Amino acid sequence: MRLTSPDRVVFKGAGCTKRDVAEYYRAVADRLLVEIGGRPLSLLRCPDGATGDCFFQKHHADSLGAHVHAIELEQKSGPAQYLYIDDVDGLLELVQMNTLEFHPWGARVAAPECPDRLVFDLDPGPGLGWPEIVAAARAMRRELQRAGLESFVRLSGGKGLHVVVPIAPGPSWDEARGFCEAMARKMAEADPERYVATMAKAKRGGKVFIDWLRNARGQTSVASWSLRARKGAPVAVPIRWRELGGIERPDAFDLGRAKQRAARLRTEPWEGFAAMKQTLPAGD
Numbered sequence: 001m002r003l004t005s006p007d008r009v010v011f012k013g014a015g016c017t018k019r020d021v022a023e024y025y026r027a028v029a030d031r032l033l034v035e036i037g038g039r040p041l042s043l044l045r046c047p048d049g050a051t052g053d054c055f056f057q058k059h060h061a062d063s064l065g066a067h068v069h070a071i072e073l074e075q076k077s078g079p080a081q082y083l084y085i086d087d088v089d090g091l092l093e094l095v096q097m098n099t100l101e102f103h104p105w106g107a108r109v110a111a112p113e114c115p116d117r118l119v120f121d122l123d124p125g126p127g128l129g130w131p132e133i134v135a136a137a138r139a140m141r142r143e144l145q146r147a148g149l150e151s152f153v154r155l156s157g158g159k160g161l162h163v164v165v166p167i168a169p170g171p172s173w174d175e176a177r178g179f180c181e182a183m184a185r186k187m188a189e190a191d192p193e194r195y196v197a198t199m200a201k202a203k204r205g206g207k208v209f210i211d212w213l214r215n216a217r218g219q220t221s222v223a224s225w226s227l228r229a230r231k232g233a234p235v236a237v238p239i240r241w242r243e244l245g246g247i248e249r250p251d252a253f254d255l256g257r258a259k260q261r262a263a264r265l266r267t268e269p270w271e272g273f274a275a276m277k278q279t280l281p282a283g284d
Helices: 018-027 029-036 088-096 130-146 173-190 241-246 255-264
Strands: 009-011 041-045 055-057 069-075 078-084 099-104 117-124 152-155 161-166 208-211 237-239
Touching (some): 009 018, 018 088, 029 099, 041 078, 088 099, 117 130, 117 173, 130 173, 130 208, 130 241, 152 241, 173 208, 237 241
Antiparallel strands (some): 041 055, 041 099, 069 078, 117 161, 117 208
């Protein structure tokens, strides 16, 4: 694939160029495509680098490349052409178009009305440190287990952690969102000094915001192995629950360290994720 302006610095300070970004995504393509392949995507594109003006794009355009596909989906204003990819060629075409972040739907293009994963984004309020976020993730794991659901954990590459739950396609978006809201509110009501389930910033000081809103139709969350358009070229990295205690911050892996981790892995951190067909508990 032809790469224009390969020596342009994308992450100032880290010194990472567009070539570095393309080589990173080529190196982790197999793992990233497991996350985003065949799913409607929102892209964060940064033509002037991570510190420049970036914008989200969810609609298809022919200019994105021949291997970037369109799927017609309904939105409030009527049908629209959303975008998806299913191979490394499409991935690298999006990198050529200055895409830094990949945010997939929680459903596949083959069944866009049937979510198959839930994401809880644990976001620290002002005054909270990393240990509180780790404790919140473990508490959420326990609460999900009480509901009969196993979960997986991801460093967001930003400020917090994502707890991700694979489910069998079947529930509607409203049902999935309702379950996630009920779970978040249950934790917030049980321990209101630690958790909050509302976006209102005035209520989030010193608490962990359990963001359940990403589980609505059309909402997205960043994919595992995606770069983040932030200082230092951090990456959203999936980890094993047992690894969490040895991690010091949510942006612990930059582009170079994430690339090394991907090359050294002998088993998947989320082993069994794709095959896990869990059902939501009745009555939630």
